Amino acid sequence: MMADLTIAVSEAVFAKTLEVVVANFAFNVSGKADYGAFNVAYDGRLFLKGGSLDLRDDGTIRLHELDARWDKLDFSLGVKLPKLSFGGGVVEVPLWSILLPGAGLFSGSPTVTFTVHLAALVKHELSLIGSPLIQHFEPGVTPIGKHCQDLHTALKIDDTKPQWRVFCDPQTIDFDLFDFADTAGDLFEQAFTVALDATLPHGLLHDLILAGIGSVADLLRTLLDIPDDVSEWLSDLFNVSLGVFNLILQFVADFFGKCLSFYQLDDPFPMFPKTKEETVELPAVTIPIQNLTATVNDVELVVTADIGGVS
Amino acid sequence: MAFTDHSDLFAAVHENGINKTIGQLMLQRPSLFNYATLLFTQALSTQFCQPIAPPPGGGPLFTVESPLPVLGAPKPVGLDWCLQLSNVSIDLYPGHTLTLPPELDPIGFQQFALHLRACFGLACPSDLVVENLAAEMEAAVAESVLRAAEPPAPPPPTTSPPVSGGGVQPALAARAVGGTNAPTVPSVNVLCSCLDVFGVGHFERGTVAGVRGQFLKTRLDDLEVVDLVTDPPSNLESMLECYLKVVLRLGVLPRLIVPMQSLVLNITQMLQANSTSIGQHVTVVPATDVPNNPDVEDDQIKVFFNLKVQ
Numbered sequence: 079m080m081a082d083l084t085i086a087v088s089e090a091v092f093a094k095t096l097e098v099v100v101a102n103f104a105f106n107v108s109g110k111a112d113y114g115a116f117n118v119a120y121d122g123r124l125f126l127k128g129g130s131l132d133l134r135d136d137g138t139i140r141l142h143e144l145d146a147r148w149d150k151l152d153f154s155l156g157v158k159l160p161k162l163s164f165g166g167g168v169v170e171v172p173l174w175s176i177l178l179p180g181a182g183l184f185s186g187s188p189t190v191t192f193t194v195h196l197a198a199l200v201k202h203e204l205s206l207i208g209s210p211l212i213q214h215f216e217p218g219v220t221p222i223g224k225h226c227q228d229l230h231t232a233l234k235i236d237d238t239k240p241q242w243r244v245f246c247d248p249q250t251i252d253f254d255l256f257d258f259a260d261t262a263g264d265l266f267e268q269a270f271t272v273a274l275d276a277t278l279p280h281g282l283l284h285d286l287i288l289a290g291i292g293s294v295a296d297l298l299r300t301l302l303d304i305p306d307d308v309s310e311w312l313s314d315l316f317n318v319s320l321g322v323f324n325l326i327l328q329f330v331a332d333f334f335g336k337c338l339s340f341y342q343l344d345d346p347f348p349m350f351p352k353t354k355e356e357t358v359e360l361p362a363v364t365i366p367i368q369n370l371t372a373t374v375n376d377v378e379l380v381v382t383a384d385i386g387g388v389s
Numbered sequence: 390m391a392f393t394d395h396s397d398l399f400a401a402v403h404e405n406g407i408n409k410t411i412g413q414l415m416l417q418r419p420s421l422f423n424y425a426t427l428l429f430t431q432a433l434s435t436q437f438c439q440p441i442a443p444p445p446g447g448g449p450l451f452t453v454e455s456p457l458p459v460l461g462a463p464k465p466v467g468l469d470w471c472l473q474l475s476n477v478s479i480d481l482y483p484g485h486t487l488t489l490p491p492e493l494d495p496i497g498f499q500q501f502a503l504h505l506r507a508c509f510g511l512a513c514p515s516d517l518v519v520e521n522l523a524a525e526m527e528a529a530v531a532e533s534v535l536r537a538a539e540p541p542a543p544p545p546p547t548t549s550p551p552v553s554g555g556g557v558q559p560a561l562a563a564r565a566v567g568g569t570n571a572p573t574v575p576s577v578n579v580l581c582s583c584l585d586v587f588g589v590g591h592f593e594r595g596t597v598a599g600v601r602g603q604f605l606k607t608r609l610d611d612l613e614v615v616d617l618v619t620d621p622p623s624n625l626e627s628m629l630e631c632y633l634k635v636v637l638r639l640g641v642l643p644r645l646i647v648p649m650q651s652l653v654l655n656i657t658q659m660l661q662a663n664s665t666s667i668g669q670h671v672t673v674v675p676a677t678d679v680p681n682n683p684d685v686e687d688d689q690i691k692v693f694f695n696l697k698v699q
Contacts, residue, residue: 080405080687080688080689082403082406082409083400083401083402083403084392084399084403085398085399085400085401086391086398086399086400087393087397087398088391088393088396088397088398088399090393090696091397094397094696094698095696097698098667098671098698101667101668101669102667102669349410349413350414350418358420358448358449359448360420360449361447362446363413363414364413364417364446365413366413375391377391377393378391378392378393378399380392384406385405385406385409385410385413387409387412387413388412388413388415388416
């Protein structure tokens with residue numbers, strides 16, 4: 079029996095969407111705190127790079143190796159130097175006394191600031207596998223849980239009307255706080271490129287060697303990333319996130335994934351809004367939505383639904 | 390075969406879904422399908438050709454229309470009437486959901502069939518009521534005849550502005566402005582007649598003379614009124630069908646053309662409206678490399694779109 083409504087989204091749309099997100103995402107962070115004797119500050123700008131989205135036959139969507147890089151990530155530590163005094167005072171010598179001038183340092187309590195540029199060293203990578211989870215929410219009937227309810231209240235999520243809610247159910251997460259493979263690969267590539275630029279003028283030979291350096295750097299990245307790839311593969315195989323950090327992330331993502339829906343559809347769905355024609359008020363026309371499903375295969379995401387008939 | 394073999398995005402609605410939506414619309418907005426004079430809210434409320442269920446969310450049962458004018462009456466007067474559309478349903482290729490009249494069966498590739506039942510009710514006054522009103526009409530005529538025989542009155546001292554609709558007889562002018570409040574001939578008996586109307590049409594894309602861009606158009610291919618039989622056979626059915634076809638082709642369907650441009654979903658603009666700006670132009674546009682878009686087959690209307698990132 080064919081569904082009343084069918085919507086299909088191809089894998090290409092997911093890939094293009096990820097490209098747009100990666101190209102346009104940027105996150106600026108900055109802040110400072112003063113602790114009297116010293117102060118700390120940070121200033122950074124995060125952007126995304128690479129990554130791929132695959133639809134899979136087991137009904138899951140895989141985000142693979144999405145890199146997060148820092149354009150700038152500066153940490154500053156400022157130390158306020160105390161005033162220091164040297165010497166000075168009255169020196170008694172026979173017959174008279176001599177007043178020696180004293181010397182003072184840091185009389186204005188200057189601050190010495192050390193800044194560490196970490197952008198080149200800190201690189202992150204995220205891989206996750208998730209699947210769409212659909213729930214029909216009935217106010218007062220569908221259990222939410224106290225913590226989730228508190229979060230809904232804080233975020234002003236309306237839990238008073240029936241809705242279809244679509245969640246992203248995370249299966250496994252692999253987040254590398256420090257992407258060692260890419261960090262080493264980038265440093266290698268940068269160092270050798272600088273050395274090459276200094277020793278060889280630009281030309282065919284220069285370009286050939288540069289391409290070679292890029293290939294070696296890629297190989298290095300791949301080799302160093304093997305342990306992480308194995309870890310991701312095992313995670314996928316056993317459907318569990320490996321590593322304490324990833325387990326904690328999995329726990330947090332499970333909570334948010336099943337508490338905060340990324341798409342809501344009112345049921346019944348208001349098809350024509352309430353209108354007023356001259357003096358006559360026409361109420362909204364609503365359509366009951368039934369049997370909403372979302373399935374994933376290796377080609378597309380298919381959403382189906384039925385429309386409720388007049389009983 | 391995947392739904393998105395020929396496009397990035399695919400959407401389809403089954404004829405059952407369309408018909409259930411029409412059913413919901415008829416239940417919740419009966420005023421879109423029922424038209425009657427004001428008296429049907431009062432004395433004639435039980436005289437509809439088909440009873441109207443009150444919509445669950447409230448709202449009017451029908452759209453109020455002007456009475457049917459009594460042609461030539463010296464005083465404006467009309468008859469109450471109602472028109473009710475019911476059993477509205479759609480059948481998409483290959484069909485078989487509707488039992489079409491032989492003239493239209495079977496529907497062709499990419500075609501859809503439409504059925505509706507139209508019931509017209511006329512509040513027919515009794516002879517006694519008409520006789521009484523006839524006396525009023527005679528009195529009105531006699532008064533105007535006698536007034537005409539009198540010498541003309543001198544013109545008024547000041548000039549009045551020209552009356553709108555100059556050249557129209559006063560009685561007709563009064564009727565024209567009578568609107569829904571024009572007096573009607575009292576009656577308690579509504580005579581009903583129902584007709585089943587079937588139509589076959591298709592969608593096509595094309596240009597409109599003098600306007601740039603492509604348009605999506607709904608075309609009526611044929612129409613059939615069922616069971617309008619006279620003995621001996623006459624042209625009445627053909628005349629009615631001809632009139633309905635002309636009304637649909639010239640009055641209704643041209644209003645339903647949709648510029649293809651309006652089917653383009655500008656994601657960038659939508660994001661901007663939500664205070665998110667991106668550096669790329671992202672749109673969802675109708676796919677042009679599929680043979681039929683929209684595609685009417687498998688009892689569904691299918692549409693194909695592509696995601697463009699520039």
